[in-house]
Amino acid sequence: MNLHLEKTNGCSVLFIKEERIDAHNAGELKETILRLIEQGEINIIIQLEHVRFIDSSGLGALLSGHKNAEAKSGRLAIANLQQQVLSMFELTRLNRIFDIYADLNEAFET
Amino acid sequence: MCSSVIQVEVIIPTQTKYLDLIGSIGEHIAKELDGYSGDREALAYHLNLVLTEATVNAIKHAKFHDPKDTVRITIYIRENELNIKVYDHGQGFDLESVPLPDFDHPKEGGMGIFFIRTLMDSVTYTRQGDCNVLEIIKYLS
Numbered sequence: 001m002n003l004h005l006e007k008t009n010g011c012s013v014l015f016i017k018e019e020r021i022d023a024h025n026a027g028e029l030k031e032t033i034l035r036l037i038e039q040g041e042i043n044i045i046i047q048l049e050h051v052r053f054i055d056s057s058g059l060g061a062l063l064s065g066h067k068n069a070e071a072k073s074g075r076l077a078i079a080n081l082q083q084q085v086l087s088m089f090e091l092t093r094l095n096r097i098f099d100i101y102a103d104l105n106e107a108f109e110t
Numbered sequence: 111m112c113s114s115v116i117q118v119e120v121i122i123p124t125q126t127k128y129l130d131l132i133g134s135i136g137e138h139i140a141k142e143l144d145g146y147s148g149d150r151e152a153l154a155y156h157l158n159l160v161l162t163e164a165t166v167n168a169i170k171h172a173k174f175h176d177p178k179d180t181v182r183i184t185i186y187i188r189e190n191e192l193n194i195k196v197y198d199h200g201q202g203f204d205l206e207s208v209p210l211p212d213f214d215h216p217k218e219g220g221m222g223i224f225f226i227r228t229l230m231d232s233v234t235y236t237r238q239g240d241c242n243v244l245e246i247i248k249y250l251s
Contacts, residue, residue: 022133023166024126053133053155055162056225060218084155091228092221093213 001025009108012041016051021058033065042074045107049080079107118185124172132165133158156229163222164196164244171200190251195243202242205235
């Protein structure tokens, strides 16, 4: 999976450089996020600008990260969602669980 | 009303690397449908998602440790009915016992069947000979 990690404003920003998160690569995403949290990086923003498709496994990987960050008093937020990807968060009501930002600037301001 | 007939049959190994291929077929069909007046982009995403979830489901229920096992997917569109069938050779499961997700306490799994039920018009899972068939219908009018 093509991922890029940057540390900005005290947060770990994980850029997903894939068009698709599905059952084929969601496990790798989940492990990457869990490893970050285990290393003490508990404030994470997942940047989804390039992602135009996410399935239930992808949502599950992000939810796993959210729960694990929260358990360590951190937070996992998501940013730059394409409309159809956002609609999957709305359909599953996960938009009530995640902090969702239009872009990274908005995420850092909060 | 969609007047043309489209029929597609794909057989893949039980490997998740083929999900993109299967989902893309659904997406392309939605974009090429004649006479569809609804939100084509949304339909494209929904068919991609439903085919992906149904194929993952079949791979999960495939014969364990059998590298020669396959998943067969058929897509058939006639008039305003889009019919998807996904065949697996596993033990099967009880579709009716799959619960709705708990939206207040969401879990990592269990959203795939929810997506299929929510976005499509009819879903059944039956035994046919040596296969299980997940049949999904979407009315396009």
